[in-house]
Amino acid sequence: MVDKARYTTETISDWHAWTPKLFSFRTTRPDGFHFVPGQFVRLGVEKADGTQVWRPYSMVSAPRHDYLEFYSIVVPHGEFTTELARLGGGDKVMVNKVPLGFLTLDRFEGGGELWMLSTGTGLAPFISMLYEADAWRRFEKLVLVHCVRESVELAYRNVIPTLASDAGVPELAGRLVYVPVVTREALPGVLGHRVTRLIEGGELEAHVGLDFDLERSRVMICGNPEMVDDTHALLKTRGFALSKRAAPGQIAVEQYW
Template identity: 45%
Template sequence: MTAAPEAKYTEETVLWVKHHTPKLMTFAITRPEAYRFAAGQFSRLGFHDGEGFIWRAYSVVSAEYADTLEYFAVLIENGSMSAKLAVLKEGDKILLDKTATGFLLPERFPDGKDLILLCTGSGIAPFLSILEQPEIWQRFEHIRLAHSVSYADELIFSDRIAALAEHPLIDEHFHKLHFVPVVTREAADGALGKRLPELLRNGELSDAMKLTFTPEDTRFMVCGNPAMVKDTFQALMDMGFAMHRNRVPGQIMMENGF
């Protein structure tokens, strides 16, 4: 017998909401004791909508061991889910699918020394969760994160990334990390100014990350808008890297941002 739809989700409470720009927001909800996810996975969040429901996938920003669940959303003009999130406030109710999903998991790589995280927009969310896992820092010798946005005020996580230096589980490994901001539609101090695929092809990204990318040592995780993911994947293949598959290990994992 198929379970009733109600059995597949829980109703959670919004704990806080922060609007960083008119389009960018983060929020946290209560976490059921039984809810499990791996860093890099996403939740399905929903609302009652008339006679039915509206659901969308959002990568979890929180660490696996956090008591609450945090998410990062980019509000889309005329988007039905965005319209509901735009008016979300502390104390509101939101639906949480009981099962987290997704395969953007660094532990799937069987080897490698250098972990390169490439993202645009909300694609940074799974990487923020991954960076709070001490196992990642212990395993890789170098970790590099590039976050590409259109405008400088969209680099809303720079302080959070810097604060990892004080994280009690990570502080001794923080020297392994180098964060490279990328701003494509205006000049910004300290940021690169071209799309990630172009920065890969012309060598600017490897220079900024102070690493030489090689199939032997380098493992790439890519998350963001579909055009970036597609073009970055092509650039990496042209450079001699291959998609990672369970039966055929490679150097690239990727997922479209939600």
């Protein structure tokens, strides 16, 4: 059991199922809970036997929202998500008081274009960033790549076109290039291969009309660890490096398992 002083218990205020295995939910926001877009927090649920299960989750919502929003998969027999998927409006979720993580814009210096490469629920931190004007003002182009298996898994696709307005910068909406990638359906005009293959073959750059460029590109990668590792390795061969406090580079990553 986690010490009670370390978390608050929040109420689920809203629940949205995208597919039978993907859903988003909102909770009340803990007093004094401050985070930077791109960060995550540990969420806890109580099982029927009274024990707790905790897992890290990226915030989808922005720091200025008066709720917290999360986007989750249901892992078959997953200890946490099996419990979470049973919940609904009015139910309780525990939220650790300390947000964590370095998939944040302050990881980078300079740059003209931000590439946000995600698979599945790895989209979450990028939605949070795009809810805030900072990302829109700082980069001339924002490329949001969301790779899923089937088109029904393109969660937030109806929200994405509204993000610039929501961030208070509707005049910058043209800076966003949204690139859905669907690997198990052939859809006209939609890229259909894994991110690494799209980068290797130059298809992604051609589709977006921008090159991965050491001076201009800053790349965030989030989601499936294989995609994160392989994409990181691929960009490394082009001279890109992980950005560290002591040595600013061009890449920031978050692996979900």
